Amino acid sequence: MKEKLPRLAQQDLAGGRESGSNGPAAPAGTVLMPVDEILQFVRLAPGRVVANHLEALNHGPTTRDMLRSRLSAAGLEKKVAIPADGTAVEVS
16 A cells, blocks of 8 residues: 555545455455555545445445444544445535
8 A cells, every 4th residue: 555655645535445345356355445454544645535335235344333433443533534325525
């Protein structure tokens, strides 16, 4: 992830595919970021992060509550928006 930092450092707002996919699209591992990688991503991001693709019915085991809990324990909860399904996130 650190090799992506130069691009990430230019962003005021970053979004990632959080969820830790464990479905058939990822037989050898995960396609979407598991929680530990999400935390690393948030730490490296210079601005706010919008977490999306959570609680995907058949392939995304990461819940919003699980992510909020881990972000809070790491002191990162204020950097991340975790919208509900169908909710818009306003940025300025």
